[in-house]
Amino acid sequence: MTEGHASTSPPRPTGVRTTKRRGRTSTAQIQALAALGEVWQVGADDVTTARRRAAAFGRTGPLLVDLGVGDGRATIDWAVRRPDADVVAIELHRPGIVKLLRALDATGPANVRVIEDDALAVLDAVEPGSVRAVRVLFPDPWPKRRHVARRLVDRRFVTHMAEILEPGGVLHLATDWADYAQHMASMVATEPRFVRDEAAGRPARPITAYEQRGLDARRTIVDLVFHLDGSRPSGPTDRG
Known part of the structure; x- marks a missing residue:
């Protein structure tokens, strides 16, 4: 649950109900993560509040959250259709992340940020x-x-x-x-x-x-x- 909201439910284990598994990562993919991640990736803490999101995106817009990115096409399409919005894509499958980062680097759009983390852990920290x-x-x-x-x-x-x-x-x-x-x-x-x-x-x-x-x-x-x-x-x- 979000900080300050108590829950009687037992905590859920992280890493087992995430969008997808991390997958094997080649040397080229690791290099792409390092180079492109500096531009497009943010940490889970960067989207928990409006102030932090403004710093991550350089502006403030409606927050759209994509849980899982697949090959990245749907995330990019969503961001193109909603240029007014800040699109946060949460994923653990590294090959999928790399595809999305490369596509963003090639054509944008600029209103996407990618988080490599457990989806549930990220959402548990987002403001109500x-x-x-x-x-x-x-x-x-x-x-x-x-x-x-x-x-x-x-x-x-x-x-x-x-x-x-x-x-x-x-x-x-x-x-x-x-x-x-x-x-x-x-x-x-x-x-x-x-x-x-x-x-x-x-x-x-x-x-x-x-x-x-x-x-x-x-x-x-x-x-x-x-x-x-x-x-x-x-x-x-x-x-x-």
Whole structure:
């Protein structure tokens, strides 16, 4: 949880429910991280408050958080579509980070910063009510029953998203696994502050590498878009 907000839930282990694993890194990738990271990467502490974000971005804009970057295309597209916003991409998979850094170095846009860290640890330190949108595209589905507890989207995740999003803020989840889509919907249904946007359809974005794998496997892509209704009280619900 955010600093100053006590929780009765046991702490979650870091490093197991992150967006992706670090992956093998070549010498060239290590060199790219060192050179390009100085320009585009920031630390987790650099996005916890508006003052720190202003220093990291050189300005203040609505905060959009991308949990996972894949091959970087969707993150860049989001930033291009929202030039007014500050886009923070959180990732642990180093090859993916390098692809994103190289693309940013080649063409921008300038309103992206990359954090190599555990996504949950970063979000736990973000100020309540300070995020305009959080997006989770095609997280690891952990399809085996014994691994379901490792899924990123669970009740604690959803509750915390309701705390860090501003009123009217957006939580966008996407998956190509039907079971995970049902799981996501059921988890968000436990938080009455979220209202599903049934008319959202597929929000504009390029087809990512993970999405293409799902399409190639003939799996149905499911996008779930929710808005935070700040007028609703928090607490358990029996919806869904």
